[in-house]
Amino acid sequence: MPGDPPNLPSFFDDDGDDYGEESTVVDLGIDEAPEIPHYPALARFGPFEILGRIARGGMAEIYLAREPGSDGRARHVVLKRVLPEREDDAAFLQMFRDEAAMATRLYHPNICHVYECGEIESHTFMTLEWVYGATLRKLIRRAARADGIPVRIACHLIARIAGALDYVHGATGVDGRALDIIHRDVSPHNIMLGWDGRVKLLDFGIAKTSSDETDTEDGVLKGKYAYLAPEQARGERLDKRVDIFALGVVFYETLTCRPLYHRGGVLPTLDAILNEPVPSARAVAPHVPPQVDAILHRALRKRASDRYTSAGEMRDALDDYLRRHGGAVTPDEVSSFMEQIFGQEDRNPLPENAAKLTGSFQSLTGSLSMVSGSFGPFGQGGARPTSERAPQQTVTIPQPRPRAAAEEEESTAPLWPWLVLAVTAASAAAGGLTWWLLR
Numbered sequence: 001m002p003g004d005p006p007n008l009p010s011f012f013d014d015d016g017d018d019y020g021e022e023s024t025v026v027d028l029g030i031d032e033a034p035e036i037p038h039y040p041a042l043a044r045f046g047p048f049e050i051l052g053r054i055a056r057g058g059m060a061e062i063y064l065a066r067e068p069g070s071d072g073r074a075r076h077v078v079l080k081r082v083l084p085e086r087e088d089d090a091a092f093l094q095m096f097r098d099e100a101a102m103a104t105r106l107y108h109p110n111i112c113h114v115y116e117c118g119e120i121e122s123h124t125f126m127t128l129e130w131v132y133g134a135t136l137r138k139l140i141r142r143a144a145r146a147d148g149i150p151v152r153i154a155c156h157l158i159a160r161i162a163g164a165l166d167y168v169h170g171a172t173g174v175d176g177r178a179l180d181i182i183h184r185d186v187s188p189h190n191i192m193l194g195w196d197g198r199v200k201l202l203d204f205g206i207a208k209t210s211s212d213e214t215d216t217e218d219g220v221l222k223g224k225y226a227y228l229a230p231e232q233a234r235g236e237r238l239d240k241r242v243d244i245f246a247l248g249v250v251f252y253e254t255l256t257c258r259p260l261y262h263r264g265g266v267l268p269t270l271d272a273i274l275n276e277p278v279p280s281a282r283a284v285a286p287h288v289p290p291q292v293d294a295i296l297h298r299a300l301r302k303r304a305s306d307r308y309t310s311a312g313e314m315r316d317a318l319d320d321y322l323r324r325h326g327g328a329v330t331p332d333e334v335s336s337f338m339e340q341i342f343g344q345e346d347r348n349p350l351p352e353n354a355a356k357l358t359g360s361f362q363s364l365t366g367s368l369s370m371v372s373g374s375f376g377p378f379g380q381g382g383a384r385p386t387s388e389r390a391p392q393q394t395v396t397i398p399q400p401r402p403r404a405a406a407e408e409e410e411s412t413a414p415l416w417p418w419l420v421l422a423v424t425a426a427s428a429a430a431g432g433l434t435w436w437l438l439r
Contacts, residue, residue, distance in 0.1 A: 166312035197331025248299030
C-alpha cells in the first residue's frame with residue numbers, strides 16, 4: 001500500500017530474540033472509522049499488514065491485521081493462522097478448513113462473518129470480521145462489580161443471539177438442502193458486543209453439520225462443560241436444542257452475573273447439569289420479572305422436548321416481552337450501558353501496549369510456540385495452566401461460590417477417562433453421575 005514502511009519483516013521471519021512473555025499479547029481497541037490513528041504495520045502476511053497479536057492458541061494464533069481494499073481504503077480484519085508446528089496435522093487442518101467453509105456461507109447481522117480461508121507460502125489462515133468491543137463474558141464480570149445488567153438489555157442481547165442461532169439452524173447449502181448446523185459452543189466467551197451496540201456470535205470451530213462425512217466420535221464431549229446440555233453430557237445424538245440450552249445458561253448468567261453450573265471440576269459440573277433442578281434466576285436476583293424467569297426456565301429444561309422448539313421461538317418470546325415493557329432495545333442503549341461499565345482504557349491500547357506496537361516484529365513473534373489452548377475470545381489472554389484444568393476425582397458437588405463470571409473450561413475432551421474416574425469415585429460418593437454416564 002502507498003505510504004507503507006519500506007522494509008517490513010516477513011510474517012514468516014521467526015529468528016529474533018525469544019522474549020517469550022505473556023505481555024507481548026496485546027488487546028487492540030482500534031475502530032475502522034476514518035479518524036482512527038494509523039498504526040504502523042509490524043510485518044506482512046501476503047497482502048495483509050500485521051498490526052498486533054490478539055490471542056494465542058494451542059493450534060492457531062490470532063492477529064489484528066489491515067487488509068487493503070480495491071478502492072484504496074483498508075479494513076481491519078482478524079487473521080487466524082495455523083501454527084507452523086500444526087501444519088502437518090491433517091485432521092486439524094481439515095477441521096480448520098471445514099470451519100471456514102461453513103462460516104463463509106453464513107450472512108447474518110448477529111454473526112461474526114468469515115471472509116476467506118487459504119494458504120500463503122504454505123501457511124494456512126482465515127480472515128474474519130473484527131468486532132471492536134468486548135465479550136459478553138467481560139461485560140458480565142464488570143457488571144457484577146456494579147449493579148448488574150439491566151433485564152431489558154439482557155433480554156435484548158440473548159434475543160439477538162437466539163435470532164442468529166435460528167438462522168444458523170435453518171441454513172441451507174447450495175443445493176437447497178438443510179445443513180442442520182449446530183454451534184455446540186454457545187457461551188459468553190463467544191458473544192462479542194461492539195462499542196457501537198452490535199451483538200455478534202462467533203467461533204464455529206466445533207460446529208457440526210449434517211453434510212459432514214463422519215459424525216462426532218462416540219464418547220467425545222465437545223463444548224465448554226458448564227454450557228453442555230444434559231444430552232451432550234450423556235453422549236447422546238444432538239440436535240439444535242442443545243444450543244437453546246446453552247443459550248439458557250448464558251441468559252441466566254447475564255441476568256444474575258453469577259455462574260450457573262461451574263463447580264470447579266468436570267464431574268461436579270456435569271453432575272449439576274444432569275441432576276440439579278431447573279434453576280430460577282429470581283432465587284438469586286429477585287428483580288428479574290416472573291415472565292422473564294419463565295422464558296429462562298423453558299430454555300433450561302432437562303428434556304430437549306420440553307424446551308423451545310427453535311431458537312426463533314425463544315427470540316420471539318424475548319422480543320414480545322420487550323415490546324410489552326418499554327419497547328425494543330436499540331444499539332445506542334447497549335452502547336450507553338457499556339460506556340457506564342467500561343472505561344476509556346478498555347477501548348484503547350494501554351500506553352505500554354501502544355509502545356510495543358512500534359517495536360520490532362521479532363519481539364512479538366519470538367514466543368509463538370508458547371501458546372495456550374484457547375481460540376477466543378478475541379482479546380483475552382491464554383488459558384489456565386494444564387495443572388489447573390485437571391479433572392476432580394470425585395462426584396461430590398461443592399457449594400458454588402458467588403463469582404462474577406465463569407472460568408473457561410476445556411473445549412474438547414474424551415468422555416471415557418471421566419467414566420473411569422467416576423467409577424473410581426463411586427465407592428466414596430453417590431453414583432448419580434456415574435449412572436447417567438454409563439447409560
